[in-house]
Amino acid sequence: MSILTLFVVIPVLMLFGLWIARNLNQVRGVMVAGASCLLALSIWLTITFIQMRHAGNTDLMLFTYSVPWFKPLNIAYSVGVDGISVVMLLLSSVIVFTGTFASWQLKPLTKEYFMWFTLLSSGVFGFFISTDMFTMFMFYEVALIPMYLLIGVWGSGPKEYAAMKLTLMLMGGSALLILGILGIYFFSGATTMNVQEIAQMHNIPVHIQKIFFPFVFIGFGVLGALFPFHTWSPDGHASAPTAVSMLHAGVLMKLGGYGCFRIAMYLLPEAAHQLAWIFIILTTISVVYGALSACVQTDLKYINAYSSVSHCGLVLFALLMMTQTSCTGAILQMLSHGLMTALFFALIGMIYGRTHTRDVRRLGGLMKIMPFLGVGYVIAGLANLGLPGFSGFVAEMTIFVGSFQNADVFHRVATIIACTSIVITAVYILRVVGKILYQKVADPHYETLTDATWDERVAVCCLIFCVAGLGIAPLWASNVISDTLGPILEHINSVSAIAAL
Amino acid sequence: MMPEVTLMALLVITFIADFCGVGKEHRWFNPLVCVLMVAHIVINIFPVEASTAFGGMYQTNASIGVIKTILALGTLIVLIQSREWMLRSDTSFKEGEFYMLVISTLLGMNIMVSANHFLLFFLGLEMASVPMACLVAFDKYRHNSAEAGAKFILTATFSSGVMLYGISFLYGAVGTLYFDDVAAKITASPLTIMGLVFFFSGLGFKISLVPFHFWTADTYQGAPTTVTGYLSVVSKGAAAFTLCAILMKVFAPMVQYWEYLLYIVIVLSITVANLFAIRQSELKRFMAFSSISQAGYIMLAVVGNSALGVTALSYYVLIYVVANMSVFTIISAVEEHSNGNTDMDAYDGFYTTNPKLAFVMTIALFSLGGIPPFAGMFSKFFVFLAAAQQGSKWAYLVVFIALVNTVVSLYYYLLIVKSMYIKKTETPMPAFRSNVSTKIALAICTAGIIIMGVCSFFYDWIEVAAA
Numbered sequence: 001m002s003i004l005t006l007f008v009v010i011p012v013l014m015l016f017g018l019w020i021a022r023n024l025n026q027v028r029g030v031m032v033a034g035a036s037c038l039l040a041l042s043i044w045l046t047i048t049f050i051q052m053r054h055a056g057n058t059d060l061m062l063f064t065y066s067v068p069w070f071k072p073l074n075i076a077y078s079v080g081v082d083g084i085s086v087v088m089l090l091l092s093s094v095i096v097f098t099g100t101f102a103s104w105q106l107k108p109l110t111k112e113y114f115m116w117f118t119l120l121s122s123g124v125f126g127f128f129i130s131t132d133m134f135t136m137f138m139f140y141e142v143a144l145i146p147m148y149l150l151i152g153v154w155g156s157g158p159k160e161y162a163a164m165k166l167t168l169m170l171m172g173g174s175a176l177l178i179l180g181i182l183g184i185y186f187f188s189g190a191t192t193m194n195v196q197e198i199a200q201m202h203n204i205p206v207h208i209q210k211i212f213f214p215f216v217f218i219g220f221g222v223l224g225a226l227f228p229f230h231t232w233s234p235d236g237h238a239s240a241p242t243a244v245s246m247l248h249a250g251v252l253m254k255l256g257g258y259g260c261f262r263i264a265m266y267l268l269p270e271a272a273h274q275l276a277w278i279f280i281i282l283t284t285i286s287v288v289y290g291a292l293s294a295c296v297q298t299d300l301k302y303i304n305a306y307s308s309v310s311h312c313g314l315v316l317f318a319l320l321m322m323t324q325t326s327c328t329g330a331i332l333q334m335l336s337h338g339l340m341t342a343l344f345f346a347l348i349g350m351i352y353g354r355t356h357t358r359d360v361r362r363l364g365g366l367m368k369i370m371p372f373l374g375v376g377y378v379i380a381g382l383a384n385l386g387l388p389g390f391s392g393f394v395a396e397m398t399i400f401v402g403s404f405q406n407a408d409v410f411h412r413v414a415t416i417i418a419c420t421s422i423v424i425t426a427v428y429i430l431r432v433v434g435k436i437l438y439q440k441v442a443d444p445h446y447e448t449l450t451d452a453t454w455d456e457r458v459a460v461c462c463l464i465f466c467v468a469g470l471g472i473a474p475l476w477a478s479n480v481i482s483d484t485l486g487p488i489l490e491h492i493n494s495v496s497a498i499a500a501l
Numbered sequence: 502m503m504p505e506v507t508l509m510a511l512l513v514i515t516f517i518a519d520f521c522g523v524g525k526e527h528r529w530f531n532p533l534v535c536v537l538m539v540a541h542i543v544i545n546i547f548p549v550e551a552s553t554a555f556g557g558m559y560q561t562n563a564s565i566g567v568i569k570t571i572l573a574l575g576t577l578i579v580l581i582q583s584r585e586w587m588l589r590s591d592t593s594f595k596e597g598e599f600y601m602l603v604i605s606t607l608l609g610m611n612i613m614v615s616a617n618h619f620l621l622f623f624l625g626l627e628m629a630s631v632p633m634a635c636l637v638a639f640d641k642y643r644h645n646s647a648e649a650g651a652k653f654i655l656t657a658t659f660s661s662g663v664m665l666y667g668i669s670f671l672y673g674a675v676g677t678l679y680f681d682d683v684a685a686k687i688t689a690s691p692l693t694i695m696g697l698v699f700f701f702s703g704l705g706f707k708i709s710l711v712p713f714h715f716w717t718a719d720t721y722q723g724a725p726t727t728v729t730g731y732l733s734v735v736s737k738g739a740a741a742f743t744l745c746a747i748l749m750k751v752f753a754p755m756v757q758y759w760e761y762l763l764y765i766v767i768v769l770s771i772t773v774a775n776l777f778a779i780r781q782s783e784l785k786r787f788m789a790f791s792s793i794s795q796a797g798y799i800m801l802a803v804v805g806n807s808a809l810g811v812t813a814l815s816y817y818v819l820i821y822v823v824a825n826m827s828v829f830t831i832i833s834a835v836e837e838h839s840n841g842n843t844d845m846d847a848y849d850g851f852y853t854t855n856p857k858l859a860f861v862m863t864i865a866l867f868s869l870g871g872i873p874p875f876a877g878m879f880s881k882f883f884v885f886l887a888a889a890q891q892g893s894k895w896a897y898l899v900v901f902i903a904l905v906n907t908v909v910s911l912y913y914y915l916l917i918v919k920s921m922y923i924k925k926t927e928t929p930m931p932a933f934r935s936n937v938s939t940k941i942a943l944a945i946c947t948a949g950i951i952i953m954g955v956c957s958f959f960y961d962w963i964e965v966a967a968a
Contacts (some may be wrong), residue, residue, distance in 0.1 A: 069878075070957045072812070072964045073886060134882070138873045145872045148915060152923045160923055164915065172913050175904035178882065182889040182900065 002065030003045070004079040004129045007089065010037050011122030018115050027111050028104065034118070035097040038125070042093040049086045050480060060196060060487060061131060062499065069135070073261040074192050079129040083484030086329055087477055088128045088251075088258060091338045095250040096121045099243035100461050101345045104455035105353075106154065113154055116146040117243065124251050133181050133193040133263065137174070140259070143252060144170050147236070147244070155239040156352075161234075162239035169232040173222030177259075180216035183208065184267055197414045199266050199491060206270045213271035216264040217279060224256025224316050225309045226279070227286040233291075237305035242349025245301065246353045250342035255316040261327070265319065273344075276320045277410065283320060284414045287314025291424035295431075300348045300358040303428060304341065307384060310421055311337040317401040317418055321411065324482060324489055326402025329395055331481045336391030336470060340383040343463040347377050350456050351436075354449045360435055364442030368453040374437050376460045381429040383467045386422055391470035396422065398478070502554055502561070504545045504569045505615075511537050512601060518657070519597025531584040531938065534600045538577045546570055546965055557679060558618035563966035568742045568815050569611050575735040575822040576607050578945060582830040583727045584938035585837055591642060599639060602632040603731065605914045610739035614746070619668045619678040622743070623661070626707070630657040633736060637724040649723025656706060656716040665705025670696030678703055680751045689755050701734030701762060704747075707740040708796045711769040714919035718777075721949065726836055726843070729785055730829030733792040738818035741796065745803045745814050756806055763804055764899050771796030772902065775909040779916075784832055784843045787824075794910060795821055798884055801903055804896055805887040813887040816960055817880040820868065823949035824877055827865035830942045831858055839934040851921040858935065859921045861943050868950045870914040871907050876954035881907065881948045883960075 015067065016036035021027045045063075052062055062078030069077045083090070099117070106113055123143030130136040152163035181193075187208045190198045204212075221456065222229040235255075237245050265272040290310030297303045318330035350373055351366065352358050367374035383390035386397075403415040441447060452460065470477060515534060518920040534722025551562035580603065587596045616622035634657060638650025667736075672678055674693045675686040687693055721729045748759050771794045778790035799821070802814035836843055852859040868877035888900050935943075953959045 068957075070883075070960055071958075072809070073883065141873045146865065149918070149922060152919060160919060164912070164919075167915065168908055168912055170907045172905070175908055178904055179889075179897070179901055180886060184886060185886075185896070186892065187891055221555065265866065 001065050002079050003041075004063050004065065004081060006041055007038065007125040007129055008122055010034055010041070011118050011125065014118045015115060015122075020318070021111060024110055025172050026487055027114055031100045031114050031374060033469070035093070035100045037119075037204060038093040039097045042090045042414060042472060045081070046086050046090050046480075049081065049083070050476065053480070053483060055406070058481065063099070064131070066132075066194070072407065075134045076132050076192070076194065077135055078132040078194055080118075080131045080196075081129060083127045083480040084258065084261075085484075086209070087331065087335055087481060088254060089125065092121065092124050092128065092251045094462070094466055095247055095338060095342050098342060098346065098459040099246050099458035101455045102246060102349060103241065103243035103464075104451075106243075106429070109153065113150070113241075113324035116150050116246055117247070120146040120150070120244075120247060120252075124247075124255065126298065127255055128258070131195050133185065133195060133198075136195075136210075136259075136263075137181060140177075140255060141174055142173065143255065146274070147248065147252075150244045151236060151240045154241040154244070157239045158235070159239040162235040166232040166236035169229065170223055173219045173229070173313065175219075176215045176222075177219030180212045180219055180264075183215070184263075187212075188267075195262060195267065202491075204268065206274075208242045209268040209271035213264060213268045213275055216268065217260055217275075217277075220256045220259035220264060221279075221316065222256070224253060224260060225286065225312045226256075226316060227282050227289060227309075227313065230286065230290070230309045230313075230498050232303040233309055234302050237345070238299060238301040242346060242353075245345040245349070246342040249305070249345060250338040253308065253312050254315075254338055257312065257319060257330065257334055260316060261319050261330075265322075265492055266488060272320075272322075272492060276322070276347045280317065280320050280414050283313045283317035284418050286310065287317055287418045287421045287425075288424070291421040291428070294420075295424060295428045297428075298359060298360045300351070300363075300436075301345070303360075303432060304344045304348065307344075307425065307428070308337070308341055311341070314396070314399060314418065314421070317414075318403060321403040321415075322489065322492065323402045323405045324403060324485055326399055327485050328400030328401050328478050329400075331485070332391070332470075332474065332478060335396035335477065336383075336395040336467070339391060339466045340380055341465055343376065343380040343460065343467060344384065346456075346463065347373055347380060350452060350460075351377075355446060357445075360432055362442055363436040364439040365437070365446070367437040369446055369449050372457065376464060378433055378439060379464055379467070381433045385426045385429045389468070389471050391467050391474070394471055394474040394478075423426070502559070503549070504541070504566075504573070504611050505608060507541045508604060508611060509545055512604045512608065515597060515600045515604060519601070522802055530596055531587060532599075534578065535580050538573065538580055542570060542577065543574045552836060553617065555621070557681075558621045559612075559615050560617035561615050562793070562895045564811060564815070565574060565614055566961050568614055568738070571815065571819045571822060572607060572610055572739055574737050574819075575605060575738065576731070578830075578942050579603065579727060579731045579735070580929055581938050581945070582730075582826070582833060582942035585936040586725065586727050586833060588936075589837070592640070595639075597687065599636070602636050602639075606632045606636070606731075607735070607925070610735065614739055614743050616743075617680045619671070619680075619683075622747075623665065623668070626664075627661065629739065630654075630661070631852070633657070633732065637720060639728060640725045645723035646725060647723075649720045652716050652723075653720045659691065660703045660706030660713070663699050663706075667696045667699025667701075667703060669691045670699065678802075680747070684751045684753055685753055687752070687756060693755065696754060696761070697759060700747075701744075701759065704740055704744045705766065708737055708744065708800070709793050710766050710796055710800065711773045711793060714770070714774070714793050717793055718786050718789045721792070722783060722786045726829055726833040729788070730826050730833070733788065733829070734818075734822045734825045737775040737792065737799075737902070738822065741799045741818065742814060744800075744879045745811060746801060749806055749811070760804065760806070761895075764895055767797045767800050767804070767899055768902050770794060770800070771906045775906050775913070778913045782845050784845050784848070784917075787845065787917075788828060788832070791910070791913070792825065794906065795825075795869070797883060798903065801888045802884040804899065805889060807887065808888040808967050809890060812960070812964050813880070813883040815963045815967070817884055819959065819963070820876040820880040820950070820953055822846070823953070824865045824868040824875075825919070827861060827943060827946035827950065828869070828938055830946065831862045831865075832933045834858070834939045835930065836934075839905045839930055845917065845920055847930055848917060848920045849924040849926035854929045854932040858876075858943075861947050862921065863918050864947060864950055866914040866917055868954075870911040872911070874951070874954060876950050876952075879954045879960075903947070927954065
């Protein structure tokens with residue numbers, strides 16, 4: 001039994017605990033205990049992982065464990081982590097932990113809310129620890145469906161429409177994925193669904209790869225907000241309750257990028273090289289279009305949702321550049337965007353909970369009334385636009401440097417276009433910060449509002465600590481990521497070099 | 502022959518018990534029948550040796566034994582959940598008849614799946630259909646039920662006629678009706694192809710594949726809910742398994758002909774049924790279209806034309822039994838407590854008043870829609886796997902269309918979830934305590950939905966038998 005299995009076992013135990021919980025305090029107790037365990041476990045895992053690497057363990061995957069599941073179909077429950085999954089697990093547990101505090105005062109049906117929330121997080125954790133295509137896919141879907149009820153029941157605004165749209169679009173993506181997985185499985189002739197082993201066999205004919213690559217890439221890309229399949233994202237995020245927006249933008253959208261890299265590019269490397277140009281164009285559009293759309297929104301959540309489209313587009317963009325630096329940047333961007341967008345959504349939720357509006361035009365002067373939330377908002381904004389000292393800067397810097405390493409005109413032009421998003425981000429962030437925090441108080445009724453409560457302070461401080469921590473000391477993370485990416489990118493690039501000959 | 506023997510014994514015991522007046526005002530008639538059914542399952546759960554009887558007309562093997570157990574399990578759930586309905590004053594006086602009809606249809610299905618000769622197969626089929634028509638018309642004082650019974654018997658006899666016509670073509674072409682001999686002698690000629698098409702259409706009626714599905718919606722709506730559940734899982738499962746076995750075994754030399762037939766029928770069934778299901782506002786009608794599309798998914802397993810496909814099909818039927826019976830048990834319970842209301846609107850705000858039932862219903866619908874960690878996702882994935890294994894681009898195309906349709910089907914399953922959880926209404930259905938039998942049936946179904954996916958045990962059980 002691997003220690004990693006705990007990442008799934010703890011949420012299942014939490015579900016059980018929630019089920020038997022009798023009152024609100026017990027529900028909260030179970031959630032805090034479980035989320036803390038997960039956080040402690042992932043911190044321990046990260047430290048141990050780094051130590052093991054220092055001790056000279058160069059295996060591709062550590063903590064591996066595999067047990068046959070549906071044996072005749074070669075499906076196994078196999079887990080293992082490399083540098084990328086370790087940091088993703090860390091990110092997820094931070095978001096789940098802070099999400100718990102961000103939804104501390106949620107009503108009604110608190111217990112049910114947390115049950116679906118926990119089921120969602122078990123899917124996320126399961127996805128990141130899996131190394132078997134089927135298991136991975138199963139956890140992926142586990143993470144998607146609770147979204148429907150979480151948004152539909154506890155959301156705000158046109159929630160039914162948003163929930164249905166989000167669920168159907170993401171399920172459409174996973175329908176494409178199933179076909180891709182079946183294609184990879186049968187055409188590789190593998191007797192396993194293990195990602196690593198299929199990658200090593202590497203015997204899918206190139207013309208077959210070119211058929212299935214778009215299926216897998218778009219399948220995951222839908223969740224990664226790839227243009228033009230991103231339309232679920234603004235509506236979904238805007239309608240979702242706070243913690244769900246946090247988890248969804250913070251972690252779930254990363255599943256898309258992670259899957260694109262782990263399955264589409266790793267298993268279908270030749271096709272990845274040959275078809276990358278199409279997706280580079282699409283992701284460049286995502287980056288710029290998302291940022292421009294954010295400029296014209298008036299709802300705080302819509303602004304942040306479009307900003308997520310732009311930033312997640314950057315993740316896919318960087319992955320497709322396929323240099324070691326750019327891919328390291330992509331993973332850093334996943335981490336950084338996950339943390340700061342969660343911070344953003346948490347703050348927006350807290351502001352909305354007080355003012356009952358998210359309309360930029362009706363907000364103003366909040367810094368004077370709720371200084372704690374105001375400062376938090378400024379920090380989140382500055383991190384988002386890539387101020388040095390925060391995580392956003394590290395990630396975007398690495399991405400653009402890495403992308404520019406490609407010597408040809410096409411890649412460089414795409415990089416330059418994508419770079420403009422930095423400026424546009426500054427426009428929409430600064431405009432909003434100035435408007436809602438610093439102008440005169442828009443509504444006299446706001447004067448009576450209170451600042452953050454203790455549970456909100458816990459969530460916000462924890463996230464600010466992570467965002468700033470990653471910005472000030474990014475080296476450990478980028479080393480962990482970069483070490484892991486080396487062999488994978490070598491695999492992707494070398495086999496295509498052979499194919500080119 | 503053990504399952505048939507025990508079923509006959511069951512039938513006789515039920516008859517005697519009814520004859521002795523157990524049914525009159527005795528509340529343990531239903532438990533008695535359920536216990537006997539459990540005994541039947543336990544006796545027959547062990548794998549059987551391959552053997553034949555009646556001069557080779559009847560055959561059995563481990564794989565057939567497994568499907569019989571699955572059918573018996575489905576019937577058991579039907580019997581358990583029928584108790585609440587059987588306590589009603591207009592049905593309680595004919596309780597014995599209901600059990601006998603159910604058991605005799607099951608006996609017919611057992612013979613049908615065990616047939617090794619077209620005549621025995623036909624005999625089993627008729628044994629399953631005629632009592633089924635009585636069951637559909639069981640609430641005969643209700644206008645719908647009688648109408649549904651008439652529709653069912655007319656289409657059933659018509660399809661039997663078509664099928665017999667097809668079988669006569671085959672007999673004319675090869676001169677024998679034994680499956681093994683037909684398989685050895687059959688070659689593609691206009692006569693045998695016509696035979697294949699007619700035979701396929703006949704069974705297509707029973708499985709309610711598009712374009713042979715026109716009776717389904719009316720019959721499902723009109724039949725008593727318990728019977729609708731029975732019709733949609735057990736009857737359909739038996740017919741699907743038989744069609745699969747006959748296509749793969751008897752028509753093996755004509756695979757390139759029936760494969761295209763299958764592609765067309767599957768794509769039509771799934772797509773057309775899904776499009777119609779979206780528009781339904783009556784839950785039983787809705788489930789009728791849902792079950793047509795599920796039949797399409799079941800047939801997808803046959804596309805692979807392999808042992809993997811047979812396993813996937815049996816597994817799909819098993820999980821379909823628990824998931825669909827769960828939904829029908831709830832519909833039935835709600836119907837009993839709301840004066841026969843089966844409209845979807847009746848479920849608005851259901852969660853606020855009956856949270857447990859709503860939750861169980863949600864799990865069952867998620868399973869039908871193919872959402873993990875519930876079992877439906879696994880069975881769906883396995884039929885896709887079995888179909889894709891065939892490897893041709895047409896097979897991949899059919900899988901792709903089926904996959905796109907899973908999204909559509911998810912949409913309409915979510916409509917019910919939405920109505921239960923999200924929609925607000927002034928007058929939600931009042932809270933009610935359901936009967937113990939209903940609870941037991943739901944517990945079995947829900948446990949099945951959760952465990953059968955996560956544990957590979959059930960798959961291994963079927964797989965070992967099929968190998």
